Amino acid sequence: xSGSTLGNWLQSxxxxxxxxxxxxxxxxxxxxxxxIVLKISLAESLIASPPFSKLLDWGDGGLPSLNISIxxxxxxxxxxxYVRTYLNSIKIALICTVLCLLIxxxxxxxxxxAQGTTRYILLLLIILxxxxxxxxxxxxxxxxxxxxxxxxxxxxxxxxxxxxxRLLYSQFAVYVGIVYSYLPFMILPLYANMEKLDTxxxxxxxxxxxxxxxxxxxxxxxxxxxxILAGSLLVFIPATGEFVIPDLxxxxxxxxxxxxLFNEFNSNHDWPVASAVAIALLIVLVVPMMLYHKVQAAEAxxxx
Amino acid sequence: xxxxxxxxxxxxxCFGFAFLYVPIILMMIYSFNYSKLVxxxxxxxxxxxxxxxxxxxxxxxxxxxxxxxxxxxxxxxMLGTLAGIALSRLxxxxxxxxxxxxxxxxxVMPEVITGLSLLLLFITLNxxxxxxxxxxxxxxxxxxxxxxxxxxxxxxQSRLAGTGRDxxxxxxxxxxxxxxxxxxITLPQLAPGMxxxxxxxxxxxxxxxxxxxxxxxxxxxxxxxxxxxxxxLGLRPDINALATIIILTVTIGVLIAGWIMIRQQRASxxxxxxx
Amino acid sequence: MTQESAYPWREEGATPFISIxxxxxxxGNFIAVDDISLDIYKGELFGLLGGSGCGKTTLLRMLAGFExxxxxxxxxxGADMTQVPPYERPVNMMFQSYALxxxxxxxxxxxxxxxxxxxxxxxxxxxxxxxxxxxxxxDFGKRKPRQLSGGQRQRVALARALxxxxxxxxLDEPLAALDKRLREQTQFELMNIQDRTGVTFVVVTHDQxxxxxxxxxxxxxxxxxxxxxxxxxxxxxxxxTKYIANFIGSANLLPVTIGAKSNAAYEVQHVLSQTxxxxxxxxxxxxxxxxxxxLRPEKILIDKSPLADYENQITGIxxxxxxxxKISTYRVETPxxxxxxxxAPNQVRPKGTGHRIExxxxxxxxWNTDSAILLKD
Numbered sequence: 001x002s003g004s005t006l007g008n009w010l011q012s013x014x015x016x017x018x019x020x021x022x023x024x025x026x027x028x029x030x031x032x033x034x035x036i037v038l039k040i041s042l043a044e045s046l047i048a049s050p051p052f053s054k055l056l057d058w059g060d061g062g063l064p065s066l067n068i069s070i071x072x073x074x075x076x077x078x079x080x081x082y083v084r085t086y087l088n089s090i091k092i093a094l095i096c097t098v099l100c101l102l103i104x105x106x107x108x109x110x111x112x113x114a115q116g117t118t119r120y121i122l123l124l125l126i127i128l129x130x131x132x133x134x135x136x137x138x139x140x141x142x143x144x145x146x147x148x149x150x151x152x153x154x155x156x157x158x159x160x161x162x163x164x165x166r167l168l169y170s171q172f173a174v175y176v177g178i179v180y181s182y183l184p185f186m187i188l189p190l191y192a193n194m195e196k197l198d199t200x201x202x203x204x205x206x207x208x209x210x211x212x213x214x215x216x217x218x219x220x221x222x223x224x225x226x227x228i229l230a231g232s233l234l235v236f237i238p239a240t241g242e243f244v245i246p247d248l249x250x251x252x253x254x255x256x257x258x259x260x261l262f263n264e265f266n267s268n269h270d271w272p273v274a275s276a277v278a279i280a281l282l283i284v285l286v287v288p289m290m291l292y293h294k295v296q297a298a299e300a301x302x303x304x
Numbered sequence: 305x306x307x308x309x310x311x312x313x314x315x316x317x318c319f320g321f322a323f324l325y326v327p328i329i330l331m332m333i334y335s336f337n338y339s340k341l342v343x344x345x346x347x348x349x350x351x352x353x354x355x356x357x358x359x360x361x362x363x364x365x366x367x368x369x370x371x372x373x374x375x376x377x378x379x380x381x382m383l384g385t386l387a388g389i390a391l392s393r394l395x396x397x398x399x400x401x402x403x404x405x406x407x408x409x410x411x412v413m414p415e416v417i418t419g420l421s422l423l424l425l426f427i428t429l430n431x432x433x434x435x436x437x438x439x440x441x442x443x444x445x446x447x448x449x450x451x452x453x454x455x456x457x458x459x460x461q462s463r464l465a466g467t468g469r470d471x472x473x474x475x476x477x478x479x480x481x482x483x484x485x486x487x488x489i490t491l492p493q494l495a496p497g498m499x500x501x502x503x504x505x506x507x508x509x510x511x512x513x514x515x516x517x518x519x520x521x522x523x524x525x526x527x528x529x530x531x532x533x534x535x536x537l538g539l540r541p542d543i544n545a546l547a548t549i550i551i552l553t554v555t556i557g558v559l560i561a562g563w564i565m566i567r568q569q570r571a572s573x574x575x576x577x578x579x
Numbered sequence: 580m581t582q583e584s585a586y587p588w589r590e591e592g593a594t595p596f597i598s599i600x601x602x603x604x605x606x607g608n609f610i611a612v613d614d615i616s617l618d619i620y621k622g623e624l625f626g627l628l629g630g631s632g633c634g635k636t637t638l639l640r641m642l643a644g645f646e647x648x649x650x651x652x653x654x655x656x657g658a659d660m661t662q663v664p665p666y667e668r669p670v671n672m673m674f675q676s677y678a679l680x681x682x683x684x685x686x687x688x689x690x691x692x693x694x695x696x697x698x699x700x701x702x703x704x705x706x707x708x709x710x711x712x713x714x715x716x717x718d719f720g721k722r723k724p725r726q727l728s729g730g731q732r733q734r735v736a737l738a739r740a741l742x743x744x745x746x747x748x749x750l751d752e753p754l755a756a757l758d759k760r761l762r763e764q765t766q767f768e769l770m771n772i773q774d775r776t777g778v779t780f781v782v783v784t785h786d787q788x789x790x791x792x793x794x795x796x797x798x799x800x801x802x803x804x805x806x807x808x809x810x811x812x813x814x815x816x817x818x819x820t821k822y823i824a825n826f827i828g829s830a831n832l833l834p835v836t837i838g839a840k841s842n843a844a845y846e847v848q849h850v851l852s853q854t855x856x857x858x859x860x861x862x863x864x865x866x867x868x869x870x871x872x873x874l875r876p877e878k879i880l881i882d883k884s885p886l887a888d889y890e891n892q893i894t895g896i897x898x899x900x901x902x903x904x905k906i907s908t909y910r911v912e913t914p915x916x917x918x919x920x921x922x923a924p925n926q927v928r929p930k931g932t933g934h935r936i937e938x939x940x941x942x943x944x945x946w947n948t949d950s951a952i953l954l955k956d
Contacts, residue, residue: 014482014483014486015394015397015482017386018386018389018390018394018486019386019387019390019394019397019403021383021386022383022384022386022387022390022403022453022457023387023390023399023403023406025383025449025450025453026387026403026406026407026450026453027406029422029425029446029447029449029450030406030409030410030450031402031406032425033421033422033424033425034421036421036424036425036428037417037420037421037424040424103316103319103320103323104320106312106313106316106317106320107316107317107320109313110313110314110316110317111317113313117566117570120562120565120566120569121562121566122317124558124559124562125321125324125325126324127558128554128555128558129324129325129328131507131554131557131558132328132550132551132554132555133510133511133528133531133547133550133551133554134511134513135511135513135528135531135532136331136531136543136547136550136551137327137328139331139531139535139543139547140327140328140330140331140547141327142535142538142539143327143330143331143334143343143539143544144326144327144330146343146538146539148341148343148344149343150330150343153343180323180324180327183320183323183324184324198676198678200674200675200676200678201678201680201681203643203645203665203672203674203678204672204674204678204679204680205680205691206644206645206664206665206666207643207644207645207665207666207670207671207672207740208666208671208691208692208695208739208740208743209666209667209692209695209696209743210666210691210695211666211695212309212666214695215666218691219680222682223680223681223682233412234411234412237412237413237414238412238413238414238415240414241414241415241416241417242414243415243416243514244513244514244532247536248535248536258414258415258416261416261417261420262416262514262517265420265518266517271424274420275420275424278416278417278420278421281414281416281417282417285414288412289409289412289413292408292411292412293404293405293408293409296408296411296458297404297408
C-alpha cells in the first residue's frame with residue numbers, strides 16, 4: 001500500500017478507527033467476560049477441569065440440549081450466610097459513605113475557601129495518598145491497631161485502659177480502613193463541584209436575610225448535591241465489594257461479600273457459586289452504578 | 305459567627321489530614337526499628353533495609369510489576385486517548401451509549417468482579433483458541449489495560465470538554481482534512497492530559513492486588529501480591545522498610561509534579577494579569 | 580417633619596440617610612478604599628462611577644456587609660451598621676451576576692428573603708405576586724432562572740431584592756450584562772421603579788452614560804478615593820480634574836499659561852503655539868501659572884465661512900469625519916499644532932455639496948469665553 005492510499009484510507013475511515021479500536025477492546029475484555037460469568041453461574045459445579053458443566057450439550061441424537069441451572073442462586077438464597085454477608089456489606093459501605101461525607105465535606109469546603117498556593121498544596125495533600133499504594137496504606141493501620149500497636153500503647157500510656165483492647169481484626173478496624181482509604185474519593189468530586197459554585201449565591205442568601213446555617217441548608221447544600229452524590233457513589237460502590245480491607249483488618253470476624261467471592265473461588269474452587277455471588281453482587285450494585293454513569297454524563301455535558 | 309465557622313473548618317482540616325497522614329508516618333518511623341516485633345521499639349536500625357535488598361523475591365516482583373506498569377501505561381494511554389476523543393468529538397455513532405457505559409463502569413466496578421470475569425475469559429479463550437497459553441505477565445497486562453484505559457479516557461474527555469473546538473475549526477477552515485486536524489491540532493493539545501493519564505495508569509497498575517491475583521498464574525508474582533502474602537499473617541518489619549521506600553519515591557514524584565503545576569498556575573495567572 | 584426637598588444635598592443641615600465616615604479597607608498591603616466619607620440622602624439614586632479596581636465595588640460590598648471596613652463607620656437611617664452582618668442589615672443587593680438560585684423557581688427566588696424573615700405564608704404569596712406584576716413577569720413564576728432571557732433574569736433579581744422593602748437597594752453593574760437596546764430601555768424602568776418605591780438606590784457602574792442618565796448624584800472614584808461628587812450636569816460642565824473631563828464625555832485638553840485678567844476672564848496662552856485665548860473663570864489665578872484648558876467637542880462651532888460673535892476663533896483643515904447619524908465628529912488639524920475634536924449636529928440633509936463639510940475642507944472653529952474651563956490637574 002503506497003503512502004497516499006494509506007493516507008486516503010485514514011482520511012475516510014478515521015472516525016471508525018478512533019472509536020473502533022477502544023470499542024472492540026472493551027467489548028472483548030470487559031463486556032464478554034460478564035456474559036461468561038453469567039453463563040458459568042448458571043452451570044452445575046463438577047469436580048473436573050474446568051470445574052463446571054457445559055451450558056450447551058450435544059446430546060446423543062445430535063440435538064443440542066440447554067443445561068441451565070439456577071441451583072447456585074437458590075443455594076445463595078437458602079444459605080443464610082450469603083444473605084447476611086450481602087446485607088452486612090451494604091451496611092458497612094453505607095455507614096462508611098456517611099462517615100466519609102461527614103469528614104470530607106467540611107474538608108473540601110475548607111480547601112475551596114483557601115486562596116492561591118495554599119489551596120493547591122492542600123489539594124495535593126489529598127491527592128498524594130491516592131497515588132501511594134492502597135495496600136500499604138491499609139497495612140499502616142495494622143501497625144496502628146495491633147494489640148501491641150501504637151494506639152493501644154498510647155491509650156495505656158494515657159491510663160485510659162490497663163491492658164490492650166481488641167482493635168485489629170474487628171468490625172471497627174474495617175470501618176476505619178474503608179473510611180481512610182476512600183476519603184480522597186469523596187473529597188475530590190466534592191471539591192470539583194464546590195470550586196464551580198458561584199460565591200455570590202451564598203452572599204445573596206446572606207443579603208436576603210439567611211443566617212449562616214439557613215444559608216448553608218437552603219443554598220450551599222442543594223447546589224453541592226451533585227458532588228455529594230458523585231462522591232458517595234465513588235465510595236459506596238467499591239466499598240461494597242471490598243476485599244483487601246476486610247481481609248487484612250477484619251480477620252475472620254467480618255463478613256463481606258468480596259472476601260466470600262475471593263475465598264469461594266481460590267480456596268473452594270467452586271466457580272459456579274463464585275460466579276453466582278459475583279452476578280448477585282452486580283445486581284445489588286447495578287442501580288448505584290447506573291446512577292453514577294448518569295452523574296458522570298451530566299458532568300461531561302456541563303463541561304462542554 | 306464567621307470566626308466560629310472558620311475555626312470549625314480549620315479543625316476539620318487538621319483532623320482530616322492527621323487521619324490521612326499519621327498512620328503512614330508511624331509506619332515509616334517503625335521501619336527503622338531494630339526489634340523484630342514491629343510495634344515494640346528496640347532502637348534505631350537500618351537492618352530491615354539490608355534484609356530487603358538481599359531478598360531476591362522482592363527484586364523479581366518489583367521488576368515484574370514495573371514491566372507490567374510500563375506496558376500497561378503505554379497501551380492504556382493510547383487506547384484511552386482514542387476513547388476520550390471518540391467520547392467528546394464523535395457524537396453520533398452506533399453503540400455510543402454502550403460505549404460510554406463501558407468506559408464509566410470500570411471506574412467503580414468492584415475489583416473482585418473484574419478480576420473474576422477476566423480470569424474466566426482467559427480460561428475460556430485458552431480452551432477455544434489456545435491463547436493465552438499460560439497466565440502471567442500477558443494476562444495481568446491485558447487486565448490492567450482494560451481498567452486503566454477508562455481512567456485515561458475520562459481525563460482526556462474532560463480536557464477536550466474544557467478546550468473549545470475553535471482551534472480545530474480554524475484548522476478545518478484553513479484547509480486541513482479531519483484526520484490531519486486530529487493529528488496536527490487535537491493530539492498536541494492533549495499532550496498534558498496524556499502525560500497525566502500515563503502516570504495514573506502506571507500507578508494504578510503498580511497498586512493493583514485483587515485483579516492481578518485473579519488473572520495471574522503460578523510463577524508470576526507482582527509486588528503487591530508479594531506484599532499481601534507476607535502481611536496476611538501479621539506485621540513484618542521488612543515490609544515497613546519496603547513501604548517507606550515506595551511511599552518516599554511516589555511522594556517525591558508527586559511533589560515534583562505538583563511543584564511544576566503550581567509554577568505553571570502562577571505563570572498563567574501572571575500572564576492573565578498582564579493582558 | 581418638614582417637606583422633603585427634591586435636592587436635599589443642596590441644603591445646609593439636611594439629615595443624611597446613609598452616612599459613610601472615614602472608611603478605609605485594606606487587603607494585605609493593597610488599599611482598596613482610602614479614608615473616604617460620603618452622605619447619601621433618602622430617595623436618592625446615587626451613582627458610584629469609576630474604572631475597574633477603583634474601589635467602587637468594595638465600597639458597595641461594605642454597605643451590604645460582605646466586607647467589614649478596616650477603619651471607619653457606616654450609618655444607615657441613624658443606626659450604626661459597621662459590625663452588623665449582611666443578613667441583619669435593612670439593605671439588599673442586586674448582584675452583577677444576578678446570583679439567582681438556579682435550583683429554585685422564580686417565585687421561590689423572590690420569596691426566599693421573606694421566608695427567612697418568617698413572614699406569614701399568605702403575605703409572602705401576595706407580596707411575591709405584587710413584585711412579579713411590577714416587573715411584568717407574572718406568567719413566569721414557575722420557571723427556573725435558566726429558562727429566562729438576560730433581561731428577565733435582571734428583573735427577577737430586582738424583584739427579589741426589592742420584595743423585602745429594604746431601606747437601601749445596592750445595585751452592582753445592574754445593566755452590564757444586557758445588550759445596548761435593552762440597557763437603554765431598562766435604565767428608564769429602573770428609574771421608574773425607584774421613583775414608585777421611594778427606596779434609596781446606590782448604583783455601581785463603570786459606564787459614564789449610564790451613571791449620567793440614572794443618577795441624582797454621582798461620585799467619581801479612582802484609586803480608592805472620590806475625585807468628585809456632584810450632580811451629573813455639574814460634573815459634566817465643571818469637571819474637577821483632567822481625568823474626570825476625559826472620563827465623563829470627552830474633552831480637548833490644551834496646556835496653557837495664565838496671562839492678564841480682565842473682567843471675569845483670563846487671557847491665556849497655548850504653551851506650544853503661543854496662541855492667545857480668553858477664558859472666564861471664578862478661580863483666583865496668578866499670571867504665569869500653568870494650567871489645562873478643557874474644551875468639550877460640542878462647545879466648538881464649526882463652519883466653512885468665518886464666524887461672527889465668537890471671542891475665540893481659529894482656522895483648521897478637516898482630517899477625519901465620523902458620521903454618527905444625528906451628529907458628526909470632525910477631527911480638525913489646527914495651526915496650534917494639535918488636532919481638535921469637534922462635534923456638530925447634522926441639521927440639513929446633505930443634498931448638494933454646497934453647505935456640507937467635506938474631508939480636507941478649510942474650516943473656521945469658534946467658541947465663547949465661558950465655553951472652556953481651566954483645570955489645575
